[in-house]
Amino acid sequence: MISIQNVSKVFNLKGKDIRAVDQVSLTINKGDIYGVIGYSGAGKSTFIRLLNRLEDATSGEIKIDGKDINQLKAKGLRQARQQIGMVYQHFNVLWSRTVADNIAFPLEIARIPKHKRQQRVKELIELVGLIGKEDAYPSQLSGGQKQRVGIARALANNPNVLLCDEATSALDPETTDSILQLLRDINKQLGLTIILITHEMHVIRKICNRVAVMEAGRVVEEGEVLDVFRNPKQRVTKRFVQQIMGNQQDESWQSIVGEYETDQLYKLHFIGEKTSQAVISEVAKRYPIDINILQGQITQTQKGPYGALIVYLTGEKEAIAAAIQYLQSTSVEVEVNPNAS
Numbered sequence: 001m002i003s004i005q006n007v008s009k010v011f012n013l014k015g016k017d018i019r020a021v022d023q024v025s026l027t028i029n030k031g032d033i034y035g036v037i038g039y040s041g042a043g044k045s046t047f048i049r050l051l052n053r054l055e056d057a058t059s060g061e062i063k064i065d066g067k068d069i070n071q072l073k074a075k076g077l078r079q080a081r082q083q084i085g086m087v088y089q090h091f092n093v094l095w096s097r098t099v100a101d102n103i104a105f106p107l108e109i110a111r112i113p114k115h116k117r118q119q120r121v122k123e124l125i126e127l128v129g130l131i132g133k134e135d136a137y138p139s140q141l142s143g144g145q146k147q148r149v150g151i152a153r154a155l156a157n158n159p160n161v162l163l164c165d166e167a168t169s170a171l172d173p174e175t176t177d178s179i180l181q182l183l184r185d186i187n188k189q190l191g192l193t194i195i196l197i198t199h200e201m202h203v204i205r206k207i208c209n210r211v212a213v214m215e216a217g218r219v220v221e222e223g224e225v226l227d228v229f230r231n232p233k234q235r236v237t238k239r240f241v242q243q244i245m246g247n248q249q250d251e252s253w254q255s256i257v258g259e260y261e262t263d264q265l266y267k268l269h270f271i272g273e274k275t276s277q278a279v280i281s282e283v284a285k286r287y288p289i290d291i292n293i294l295q296g297q298i299t300q301t302q303k304g305p306y307g308a309l310i311v312y313l314t315g316e317k318e319a320i321a322a323a324i325q326y327l328q329s330t331s332v333e334v335e336v337n338p339n340a341s
């Protein structure tokens, strides 16, 4: 649906070139919730603004639904932009207009007749959960409600693509979750493709199916969210995964080794959809062993759980071996303690 080929954006500031976006190539499929994550200055905002041509690319090609965005003239660009909604960090509401009139604004610009406008506003108010707030002014709304207005307005002209520029960064964690839930519902209900930029791995974990990691204008890593969680390659990606999982990879074995019989320590990795099976209780029922969970963290992603538990198994040697063999036949991956004899 969206194909981005070798796109760069160079700003010139006081005679110095700044490569805000540097040779980025990505493919975004219809129905994706695609996350672009990076620290401040990585080039995320510039990148997302290239997609609806709030900025012109210096080089490269951006095709949305087969149309080359950079080649469009004024009228074509206006039409293309109606297919691309945008949600902003600071909501971009019109303070002197009520909720209903804020949402009606893009419909007025698109010259939709009044009765159709009113009908559409009603639908959108329902969709974003603002029933009862139609006549309120933005100053009377919470941050989350203001962002719901922003989302309704972005959806007014039935776009195919929704761009979200740090849409939850100004919100508290609970409100963030409710807005992410709304975005996910909209993605499912309307089949809308969503591209969001963020500096929080939590946002990626919660709703994205794919992620690109940006650093110094470049995409340094890209893939399915679970794969990136499981096997982050770049240092910057590892830091983002640590935002959620802590420093499990390096420290966990060390902190436990020494206190327990090393041969009986195992790390169970839970990755993806099938891990909804109740494997721990199942293995405890099947084999005469005890399972002591010593450490671990499991988190939920769009594609199921992700995380690991370090367990200490006690029982007869044969029973432990059989239990491990059973675990290996499930979707759980078993890692043997590197210090085991």
Ligand SMILES: Nc1ncnc2c1ncn2[C@@H]1O[C@H](COP(=O)(O)OP(=O)(O)OP(=O)(O)O)[C@@H](O)[C@H]1O
Residues within 6 Å of the ligand: 011, 012, 013, 018, 019, 020, 038, 039, 040, 041, 042, 043, 044, 045, 046, 047
């Ligand atoms: N209009 C501009 N003129 C000159 N330089 C710019 C302009 N816009 C962005 N830049 C530079 O481009 C680089 C990328 O900025 P950008 O805002 O895209 O990053 P970001 O990842 O979105 O960061 P943040 O989350 O802090 O906004 C930065 O070095 C920034 O200073």
